[in-house]
Amino acid sequence: MSDVEIEPSVNVFDEPLVSCGEDPVTGFFRDGCCNTSELDFGSHTVCVQMSTEFLEYSRFKGNDLSTPMPEHGFKGLKVGDSWCLCAPRWLEAHNEGMAPKIFLTRTHKKALEVVPLETLRKYAVDLN
Numbered sequence: 001m002s003d004v005e006i007e008p009s010v011n012v013f014d015e016p017l018v019s020c021g022e023d024p025v026t027g028f029f030r031d032g033c034c035n036t037s038e039l040d041f042g043s044h045t046v047c048v049q050m051s052t053e054f055l056e057y058s059r060f061k062g063n064d065l066s067t068p069m070p071e072h073g074f075k076g077l078k079v080g081d082s083w084c085l086c087a088p089r090w091l092e093a094h095n096e097g098m099a100p101k102i103f104l105t106r107t108h109k110k111a112l113e114v115v116p117l118e119t120l121r122k123y124a125v126d127l128n
Contacts, residue, residue: 006037010109012117020047020106021082024075034084034108042086043114047106049125050081054100057093082106087114094119101125 006029009017019032027033028044036045048054055066055077065083068076077083082103091114093099104124111120121127 004037004039006035007108007110009033009035011105012107012109012112012120013104014109015105017108018103018105020084020103024077024081026082026084028084034106036108036110043088043110044084045087045108045111046085046090046115046120047103048083048085048090048100049103050077050079050083051100052079053098054093055079057096057098058089063089087111091115099123
């Protein structure tokens with residue numbers, strides 16, 4: 001992946017992207033940030049704070065994020081963990097009333113191609 005062009009590391013405010021999470025390490029590139037490139041077909045660009053409701057919703061939708069998978073180096077997510085979520089999955093959860101809270105300063109600008117900023121702002125935990 002060394003010759004892959006990574007999108008500029010900026011958040012939804014055109015400011016430097018803040019790290020989403022180091023424990024567990026998140027991001028498409030597992031660099032702690034919601035960075036993206038043309039290889040990231042899922043657009044792992046929305047930094048969310050895991051909730052019980054979303055973890056259950058995601059498992060119901062076929063993406064179990066809470067069960068550890070040690071063979072893949074994944075210890076499973078728990079309530080309160082930060083994670084770079086796919087923008088289309090976040091929007092789907094929003095449309096079904098199950099979207100988790102987000103960190104706008106940690107959410108990549110590319111997420112705006114899927115979700116309007118006005119919608120993201122309603123779930124922001126880092127605007128107060």
